[in-house]
Amino acid sequence: MSANKKTVIIVMGVSACGKSTIAKGLQNEQKDVFYIEGDDLHPQSNIDKMSQGTPLNDDDRYPWLCAIHNRISSTLEDENCRVVIASCSSLKHKYREILTKGESEKAKVRPIFLHLKGDFDVLLKRISQRKGHFMKSQMLESQYAALEWPYKNDIVGDSDTDYDTLTVELTESKSASDVIAEARRRLNQDRGVSI
Numbered sequence: 010m011s012a013n014k015k016t017v018i019i020v021m022g023v024s025a026c027g028k029s030t031i032a033k034g035l036q037n038e039q040k041d042v043f044y045i046e047g048d049d050l051h052p053q054s055n056i057d058k059m060s061q062g063t064p065l066n067d068d069d070r071y072p073w074l075c076a077i078h079n080r081i082s083s084t085l086e087d088e089n090c091r092v093v094i095a096s097c098s099s100l101k102h103k104y105r106e107i108l109t110k111g112e113s114e115k116a117k118v119r120p121i122f123l124h125l126k127g128d129f130d131v132l133l134k135r136i137s138q139r140k141g142h143f144m145k146s147q148m149l150e151s152q153y154a155a156l157e158w159p160y161k162n163d164i165v166g167d168s169d170t171d172y173d174t175l176t177v178e179l180t181e182s183k184s185a186s187d188v189i190a191e192a193r194r195r196l197n198q199d200r201g202v203s204i
């Protein structure tokens with residue numbers, strides 16, 4: 010299968026929306042589905058900054074987003090790979106552009122952005138319960154402030170999106186398994202991706 014026939018899914022959203030959990034659940038140990046944990050590609054300086062409770066800025070995120078783009082591109086070259094799933098907050102339009110184009114216009118990947126869209130209160134509760142993680146709860150506010158919806162006019166389901174986007178709405182009663190099942194169904198029905 011040539012690299013441009015393969016599927017790239019980037020699970021996006023603010024901190025604690027479940028990017029890693031849902032991406033790993035979708036990967037589900039399938040040999041032809043490769044998982045990239047975006048947080049593993051932060052420079053140490055970014056981890057140190059977030060650990061001190063300081064939100065990252067555009068300059069901090071630039072090398073990190075390029076590293077994710079590059080890792081997606083190199084993973085697509087693997088002949089055993091059918092689908093790449095990466096977790097990355099992808100908060101702004103220009104970040105999604107870097108993830109797509111990298112540092113050169115030539116190196117394009119065409120991701121489906123799977124947006125896990127949750128209300129502040131639901132995620133605040135989750136983030137407050139999480140132990141031993143560098144993301145502090147007060148930083149959640151900065152994540153929402155930075156978030157630019159991947160759909161124009163802030164309307165979920167708006168077909169006029171900046172990138173190919175699927176949205177799964179989070180509620181307190183939807184478990185991680187529910188979200189994984191819904192994402193899998195939507196990817197299959199709406200994008201013909203079987204995963």
Ligand SMILES: Nc1ncnc2c1ncn2[C@@H]1O[C@H](COP(=O)(O)OP(=O)(O)OP(=O)(O)O)[C@@H](O)[C@H]1O
Nearest residue numbers: 023024025026027028029030135144183184185188
């Ligand atoms: N649908 C869900 N319902 C309840 N808890 C969930 C759900 N999805 C994930 N979680 C839990 O929420 C916490 C955050 O999940 P996870 O680490 O996957 O989020 P994340 O978006 O990758 O976070 P970050 O970007 O901050 O690393 C974890 O403790 C996870 O078990």
Ligand SMILES: O=C(O)[C@H](O)[C@@H](O)[C@H](O)[C@H](O)CO
Nearest residue numbers: 023024025048065070098144
């Ligand atoms: O874009 C950002 O501000 C950061 O990258 C965060 O999203 C972290 O990667 C993640 O949330 C930490 O757990």
